[in-house]
Amino acid sequence: MSRIFYQYCPLCGSDKISHALNAVDYTVSESSFEIWHCAHCTGRFTQNIPDESEIGAFYKSEEYISHTETKEGLVNRLYHSARKITLRSKQNWVKSAAKLKEGSLLDIGAGTGAFAHFMQQTGWQVTCIEPDEGARANAETLYKLKALPPEAFFGPEPAQFDVVTMWHVMEHVHNLHGYVEQIKKC
Template identity: 65%
Template structure:
């Protein structure tokens, strides 16, 4: 298996990098991976990640909800119970950021297609790109919506989308800079990019350390801080116009993290830690477990 070892930060290129912790892949392989941090941009990254053509097997799990829609286990049942609420939030963010009630939407990493199916019902002209063939089949079976291969990202006509969304996708992308450059080309003037990513500087990340579920090695190649997102998006011609908290992620991630730490589901401990993180994020978005970055093309 081919591995990628970084000698410079994959986010900003600095050589000021150092190992911070070791995390475990609890979902598939039970292997451990080191996580390093950049002293320049404060971004983190997983070291010795599988190369693009080798990482597919780390997604082959019935528990990987974005591909399978599983409802097995307490955490996945909670995810489904709040999805209608989060879907409405996503809908509002898209409309506000793009400035249009209906338009053309590109969702990168569309999984089983629930979000684009929702937006299509609202009148949006939607395109979904998804690398996993099984997830694309599930999108067709579950939502009667046809999504396209991720390779089509570089075949689309430029300057055609009012909004492009990446809901917990950017942390998975090997070609990080190539994707962001391409997204810049695909947006209409005045269009918006919405990026949701976990925040390793959040309260729940501090509580759980190496057991923090949102490290999700090796599928999560990068681990973002607010500062690293500012610098990364600016490098690719964007400015961050707003930040929005994904408040329910604190509970979802804390419940899963507690399971990793203790070996069993704990609604009480995980819920309490989720509430602590939620409370901090209510007053300080930069402490949220996951943040949605609303990006506009810089003038």
Template identity: 50%
Template sequence: MFTPIHHYHCPACNSDKIEYALTAKDHTVSKEDFDIWHCNQCSIRFTQDIPTIDQIGPYYQSANYISHSNTKKGLINQLYHLVRNYTLGSKARLVKKYSGQSTGRILDIGAGVGAFASTMKEQGWHTTALEPDSSARAEAKKQYGIDLMLPNELYSFEPQIFDVITMWHVLEHVHDLQGYWKNFNRVLPVGGKLIIAVPNYTSSDAEHYGAIWAAYDVPRHLYHFSPASMAQLAGMHGFSIVATQPMWFDSFYVAMLSEQYQYVVTRYLPAFWQGLKSNFAAIMNPNKCSSVIYILQKN
């Protein structure tokens, strides 16, 4: 048991116009149910009655939690690794394109086992990476020879010390949402880039799967973003969105997991079809993709 955090106001915009939206199950670890609430002011959703930062650790303790264990168990995780080898390069190109720099100082928050941080280091960037999980930090040291720092280091960095901050599917895990945004502003110069990738609960695959949608991932995902909520949150902290990009492979990965949660075994054809539908919608509008990369600039 844990002492739950109950939100009486929206954790993003502080509005009291919040209400229950749905109940989702933790399929990865505990099999417990968690309520998800919706803010009618900024449209963010958030997991209600979550464990505190000191108590949430056990909900990450699973051999199947890929960002911490680097597991290749099962076909879905094998496909994840195959795709990751491609996406690491595309992420590096994205950083260079929007920063306008071939090298610089980058901070990667929530580095997992350090694959992206290692990629940027190999390409000549002065790379700092933060990761809370001790097993992931150990794996990063073992596999890539890099030392990951604890997340609380974010609060003690010198002002305007980084050119770029990246968070690949991390912001949804952060307890101190407002504190992180304040420090993003502090450690970046004017014009500095903040690149955030998060699931999008307004995507077509999220609509199709409803409460079974794998990217709700309660209680590890504390927040569930829409493009509108990201824009409002960014604006509150002195950032503006300069571009968005879809994460094409996430649609298929999330659909496969959702099918597995719903039917015990993964129905690959329906999963592929739902991923494809989500991506078709995103061709015309990146904000319709299962996961969205937001490229933000400090004003």
């Protein structure tokens, strides 16, 4: 397996990084991952991560709810109940931060499109970016949303949006600074 070993903190670029603890991936691989600590920015990150060509396998679980929408099991039913509340909170944050009641929104890491759909129902123009093919297919089936792969976002002149959202996304992307730079152009 191809792994990426960080010599520097992926958040701030400092070389003051060291091993902090180990964490087991109980959901899919049952393998152990090292969590490293940055003494400069206090950020923590997974060390020796699978590269972009292999990371997809770690999300291939029937229980990975943000890609599958499964309602089986107590935890997943609780997730759906909590999400009804958080969708409304997120919508309120977006409207107050943008000072807009309606507008255009780019949701990066849209999963199955629940948030984008919620915004669309209240009059927002939404565009979804999602790397997982299965999640994109679920977005289309569940919400009739056309989610695009990340390549569509990394064009030289990205479309302009009133709001860009990334919910629970930054900790999942390999190219964190690349995303931030591209978002600045939107």
